[in-house]
Amino acid sequence: MLTLEGLSLHADAVRTVVQDRELSHRGTEAVLLTIRLAVLPGLVLTLLGPGLGAAVLAVQLAVFGVYMGATFAPNHKGMPLVPRDTRIDFLSRQVLTSRNIRGGRPVDWLMGGLNLQVEHHLFPSMPSGNLRRAQPFVRAHCAEHGVPYTEAGLLESYGIVVRHLNRVGLGDRDPFACPFVTAHRQG
Known part of the structure; x- marks a missing residue:
């Protein structure tokens, strides 16, 4: 898709x-x-x-x-979903549903600055080159207000995505167990 x-x-x-x-x-x-x-x-x-x-x-x-x-x-992917009708402030909604990807300038370049998704969600019209400058202020503000600020490495985040998709899509089943084979296996 x-x-x-x-x-x-x-x-x-x-x-x-x-x-x-x-x-x-x-x-x-x-x-x-x-x-x-x-x-x-x-x-x-x-x-x-x-x-x-x-x-x-x-x-x-x-x-x-x-x-x-x-x-x-x-x-x-794998971040909490907050129902639309839940009363939650803008900062919490944006920060709780986004994850930043660590890795410095190389990851900034690779992901076009969208690795700083928390800051991007808080300041959507800010040029991506300035998101890294805003990051320390956002991180400190979140800590001050007790809002969890989530970061992960690039490979770590892809692992989170795969585990989440397996959990949601397969219902925690073994991703290598074929339902057809299981249904027709004798004994």
Whole structure:
């Protein structure tokens, strides 16, 4: 399903630029989006031909979707879900449902700054390059107010994601036990 996430993100970007009349720098966004979604694909199709060009664009879009999913998943999967109707303050809702990924500048670069998901949720319009500067203040504020601030290493967070998906998707069953074989096994 993640292979389609890139398509979904591109469609959301177009929808936002077309529908959000209050979007700051809307003209610039429209120009950059046109370059990304029309000019660059046109260039690829012209240089590689329609068959190979379409294949390259399809693979690029699928890889982009998987990459974005691999960036989002370790920040949220396995974190508590807070029901919408629960009365909880903004800080607690954002911090309790997000996890930061440790690893410094290399992980910042690899994940486009979205490894600092707690700060991103608290300050969604802050440029990702500034999230690391906000982190010590957010961490201290959370400690002062008794709000748990969750961090994990990149591999550790993927382990959390896999365990969570197995627990939810398999109902804590052995992921290697085949139901068909179990049902038809004699003795």
